[in-house]
């Protein structure tokens with residue numbers, strides 16, 4: 001049997017990193033060979049809930065040491081931290097799957113406008129492939145840098161892609177009312193995710209200015225085949241639950257919409273996508289929690305199309321899709337280690 005490929009987890013103490021490690025520990029073709037952290041700790045001390053033991057101590061980030069032991073690096077870092085180190089890995093031949101937002105937007109100026117930071121890796125931005133396999137499966141195997149999608153973004157894009165690809169809805173005025181569990185904000189404590197602040201409370205945030213807006217617009221415009229930009233009104237909410245994203249999406253059809261036909265369209269659009277479940281019941285976050293599934297259904301109400309889309313933010317929204325991307329890059333079955 002071939003030797004497993006080495007993988008590095010950068011930012012090993014975070015939530016997305018924990019899910020990645022958990023998934024990779026059951027991957028037959030991959031060995032977690034390096035974990036880097038600013039914390040001098042063992043992985044099992046950082047993540048006592050891992051269901052399989054891993055005997056690995058974290059080390060400070062060092063591109064040379066990663067390149068010696070790993071062909072692939074997952075960057076589970078905040079945005080700006082990823083683009084500060086991705087070039088050093090790629091120069092050494094390490095393929096990068098970046099979970100942050102640093103390589104998702106095509107245009108450095110749009111990144112600067114929405115993230116408030118200058119983009120410092122133009123070459124990376126040009127070569128990155130957006131890692132949503134359901135739309136870009138053909139491009140991923142040859143990529144050397146994957147821009148893994150955001151969690152709200154995946155739920156929203158997967159919910160809308162069949163309609164924009166078929167030109168069935170108006171391209172502007174699409175409303176995405178989205179909710180996230182608190183783990184979506186990461187493990188580092190912040191005031192709004194402090195228990196007494198968010199427990200027993202539901203709140204909207206970043207109204208009209210959430211950074212996932214241009215990402216959703218960009219990918220849906222591509223999925224529509226180009227032309228006038230698709231524009232969404234995206235409103236995120238924080239919900240006092242650990243995990244899960246739920247997006248309720250409203251779109252105006254260009255002709256008469258028939259629910260049954262739309263369900264058939266979605267089934268056919270995702271026929272080759274093992275992790276999109278087009279369902280007829282109303283989905284709930286509990287049904288996709290801890291899985292790599294995105295559950296979607298469609299309704300027609302008073303002439304509007306409603307799409308309900310939900311997934312686990314840490315798995316289908318982050319670590320699970322990252323492993324889907326790795327599998328495609330390795331030429332392995334896309335679902336390896338994910339069921």
Ligand SMILES: NC(=O)C1=CN([C@@H]2O[C@H](COP(=O)(O)OP(=O)(O)OC[C@H]3O[C@@H](n4cnc5c(N)ncnc54)[C@H](OP(=O)(O)O)[C@@H]3O)[C@@H](O)[C@H]2O)C=CC1
Nearest residue numbers: 011013014015016037038077078099100184186187313318
């Ligand atoms: N949480 C979610 O649902 C999703 C998250 N993402 C994205 O994935 C990435 C990781 O998210 P998540 O795991 O939730 O975040 P966490 O805050 O849980 O973890 C991020 C880790 O990055 C390291 N880190 C933090 N700041 C810096 C810095 N300035 N320089 C270097 N390293 C730093 C820390 O690791 P250490 O202390 O070990 O060095 C930290 O634990 C982010 O870009 C996030 O936006 C994407 C989709 C969904």
Ligand SMILES: CC(=O)N[C@@H](CCC(=O)OP(=O)(O)O)C(=O)O
Nearest residue numbers: 099100101150151152180184185
């Ligand atoms: C609840 C919460 O705070 N969620 C995060 C999104 C998590 C995510 O997908 O972020 P990236 O685009 O950085 O990968 C937010 O709204 O910024």
